[in-house]
Amino acid sequence: MTEQSQSRGAMSVPAPAIGMEPAETKEERYRWLKSRPRSLTLSEGNLFLILAVIIGLFSGMAVVCFRISIEWIRLALFGSALAPSAVRVLLVPAGVGLLVAFLIQRFFRGARGSGVNQTKAAVYVFDGYVPFRTVIGKFVTCALAIGSGQSLGPEDPSLQIGAGIASVLGRRLKLSRDKLRLLAPVGAAAGLAAAFNAPVSAVLFVIEEVIGTWSAGALGAIVLAAVSSVVAMRWFLGSEPLFRVPAYNLAHPAELFAYALLGVVGGVVSLAFLKIIAYFRPRLRDLPEWTRYLQPAIAGLAIGLIGLRLPQTMGAGYLYVDQALHNQYAWQMLAILGFAKILTTSLSFVSGTPGGMFAPTLFIGAMIGGAVGGLEHHFFPQLAASLGPFELVGIGTFFAGFLRVPITSVFMVVETTGSYSIALPLMISNTIAYLISRRYQDVALFDLLARQDGLELPSMEEQREQVVLRVEDAMRKMESPPLQAGDTLARSLEIAGSSPEQFMLVRFPTGRWAGVAKTDLLKMAESYPTDALLRELLPTTRLPVLHPDQRLDDVLRLIQGHPLLPVVSRAGARMVQGVVSLPDILNAYQKAT
């Protein structure tokens, strides 16, 4: 926290320090700065975009190093064979689990937990601050854990590594607080894009899960960072997608029913997985502090025991997803692998071993998808024989049901497969799984983890599902017709006299609206002849007009200083549909809560 407060303090002291000529007085310093070439000066907006590219490049390369480190560690610990010796399978995850626990407890406490939530915490709690030590800790401990066979993935740590790099750069650049807050998601998108080799999905995920809004300011930087990080990653690791995806064509519309069933199964299984994590994680966290040195090792031992029979369930498991996509396993085996992976991943995750849930989610989704597809094919042989499409849809389904990111789940599969024809079954299945998971588990995974960690981070899912109040929810009918700009003062007084409103709206033939208080009309009558036209007496200020579909949040800004505003149709400003006042709006908010 010391580094954090230092950083925040530094932001408010933008004194020139690096590489500057000595200047005696403030005046001289100002002149010297003004004399620097203007062309090299960047506005903060442009600087932010350039910075996004640099963050992308840093993150992309960091993720490449991270992924290679995992592979090197795997090779060093298990050897080059896919089926290592039983002794290694049993001892390595447990032994390395001890080391990882020691590193986390002694040096990198921030590396424990979900990278997504830590990035969200940086945005909403720590003004964009992610300690560099956490980046290093995440890199080292996750590489060790995943390389040693713990059933976790590299995406979540990559996301946090990206966010951390972005935060460090932002602090060095002494960016304003709001820009610094935005940088963490920019880096997160870069890290995730490089890890997934899927920039669109990464951008969507960060928007869907981290920042929650389509802010134009953030979107440009996030996209630039994601793209540049993927470019950097592909430069070193090639452009091959995560999986070699089989061709898919919907043979018959009836197949969609099969995918709907997959949605049901995926929803139920992802819900069960969520419940396991939700139940066991806090209980293991509540155990005495010293047990945290042992938990990853014990989980490693259990994973090793499972790995003796099912080595596929160890590590991130991308290779086996690829094999499954190419029909290397019978559906019974796919089912076994799917459920075994739920077990190993739960063990790794609840024990506090650092690592991500994305890769295991893909693995489990693919296996469960394939198993359901195989089972359906067993009973309905007319369905497509290849399990590949079911596995792909299973990946998206589990993503939607477990991580609760329905939009990202669709785009991720489409982007990694390059197949648009998969989108239709995918959307059906994902929606069903999402709805099941949403129905029986109120809190989404990341929100749940945050609450277990004692953080009250904004829930993007809740935000998405919040009822948006609009003008039509607050507006009421006009009690009396509006005054016309061409009316005489006498006529206006007559109409106002019969109206219960204290503030009268005035309509101009051009569609412009103005307003006048009853008391002001009476004052005018004392100063001007009664046959004077109202338009000649009114000030030239224009009254803002509202439309029924406008958000009340936005209207609150417009209504300042106006007792009443007209609500007009979008088809024409002269067609008045009602009026809205500040009490009406507050009333609407009160009703909604």
Added chain:
Amino acid sequence: MSDEPSNIALRYIQRRVLLLSLFPLGLLFAITATLARTYHAREAGLAREWFQRGNNDFSAGNAAAAVDDFRNALSYDPENNQIQLRLAEALLNSGRFTEANAYFQSLWDQNPGSGEVNLNLARISAQMGDVNRTVRHYREAINGSWESEPVRQRTSARLELCGFLLQNGRLNEARKELAVAAADAPQGEAILHEQIGRLFLKAGDPAKAVREFEAALQTNPRQSQWLEDAGKAAYEGGDYQKAEPYLSKANRENPSNDVGELLSTVRAVLRGDPYLSGLSDEEQAHRSWRGFEQGLERLRSCVAIRRARSSSDSSGEFENLTKSAKGLKDRVNLRALSSQPELRTETMSFVFRIEKVTSQSCRTPPGFDQALLLIGKKYEGGDQ
């Protein structure tokens, strides 16, 4: 942003920091490049190493170990078609058809025109009993691309297809394919001609089989096996005049082979056949007379055997034959046979009937009876 001194200073710092960040960026680039290059080299090395191990295991007949080796190799070089192909072959050899099928199918998706992949898919489909898919893949293999020796590979695939068609009783298709294979087979390819000849025999076309064995013999006229094959094929086709020299040569070249009995039968046929071209009326009459006597003897002995067995099967047929024999006996003699060609025909038809009927009830002894039976079969349909 205004032109406040603090803001100008901030922008200046930011610009400088941004420029300075290029140094760590360059450093990270260098580190990543080194790491990536080393890792890729290691991956390539491991892929080669496991591939080599797999090939060694495969050559040594240990397909199961080869499968593991190739899988390991593939994990380091997943796009390598050669490894995929070898893995699929190893899976096929170790009887894991479903997995092999998946690999070959994946390879086929990438290269549907590959002769090798189609051939393997055809073999897997055959194992799985999918006849139509098997035939389709064989045909795609025949028309597909081959990296080496395309003509030989295509012919070999065609012959495999013929074997499969024969196994499944699709004789006409097999004959058509064999005809194409025979037409395409190069002149000096003796083994290939031998293979085609054997398949023609299985397809029930011994005449064409003889031609293929003869083509093989052109490269080595003293090859005893081909001589034997040609002789047997000619024998199968009823061309005993052609069979005799091949069989006798085969016997000469390799006296230990088992053509002796066959050769005796052929010679007996040639000695007993009254319809051979170039025979005088007397010789024809003489052969017909000998056949008649042999036929009567055969009828008598078979009736005696049947009586001993108390068998009543086709007893009506035997009674008819016995009656006809009595009738013919009065008319048939050497002189009559010499002067009446119709009587020769009638007599021989009667003899053939005896041999045929008795062969169904009593075992046909080797020698003249068998020769008469074969002669009868040859001229069945009345083309004498």
